[in-house]
Amino acid sequence: MDLPFSLIQRLYQNSDYIGELRKEPCNTIDYITSPISYESFFKQYLLSNKPCVFSSIATAGWRARRDWVTGDGKPHFVQLLKDFAMDEQRKDVVVPVANCNQEKFSSHPKRDMSFKDYIGYWKNRIIGVPTKEPTDCLYLKDWHFTRQFAGYTAYTTPEYFQSDWLNEYWPQQQDTQDDYRFVYMGPKGSWTSFHADVFHSYSWSANICGCKKWLLYPPGEEKCFKNKFGQLVFSIDSVELHDTNLYPEYHDDISCFEVIQKAGEVIFVPSGWHHQVFNQWQNWK
DSSP states (O other), X not given: OXXXXXXXXXXXXXXXXXXXXXXXXXXXXXXXXXXXXXXXXXXXXXXXTOOEXXXXXXXXXXXXXXXXXXXXXXXXXXXXXXXXXXXXXXXXXXXXXXXXXXXXXXXXXXXXXXXXXXXXXXXXXXXXOOOSSOOOOEEEEEEXXXXXXXXXXXXXXXXXXXXXXXXXXXXXXXXXOOOOOOEEEEOTTOEEEEEOOXXXXXXEEEOOXXXXXXXXXXXXXXXXXXXXXXXXXXXXXXXXGGOTTTOTTOOSOOOOEEEEEOTTOEEEEOTTOEEEXXXXXXXXX
């Protein structure tokens, strides 16, 4: 995506331009319901480092929204199993699954699971199949879906996010399998711990089904959630935060923005914005 020459010229002529933009406080998170120009997005949100949410119009033509969701807005398990339970060699597709009831090294521990078994678990959790022991909340996350199903076009990258240096760089590397394009799927109650995105990059996330709650903290506020050893808290609702000896910077007046992301909506999360995300209904993004 090319920038207009007038904007490029202004950036070069005034080296303080970006700094001035980022001095403006973020008082609200804009909800964008109609198309805006790339130049407007670049200046108002990317350069100024402010989040925004695009309405479901942005994803209206996606195959994922058409095929992965039933007519009444529920996960289309039959279609998902038909398309993704097995790979081209007719072998079970294996996906990474996190246990949201456990913590290990400030993260949810993961294990491999067949996609078929995960969908079976998810269906049983929805309908409440009785079990002898309490069932942990499992979250399929960080699945390199586009790499595993390269011929399947689940989505079209919105024009605002097409200039993506990370995903222009990583496919050229021969010594790594990362591409930082992920699919997440999970039941109500699944969640991600408090974090900022990889390399403090800019990111965007489209919600295909269900409803997600985002708690976003502007850059700098994360210091309130660091303990005296400089480590981030695992969860922002941790009772440990009230231990002033362990978390000396924590207080109750921390700047925070709550976003409820509905089906089809796309959220833009700028660099350095720490966040924690909760699935409030059966979700994937």
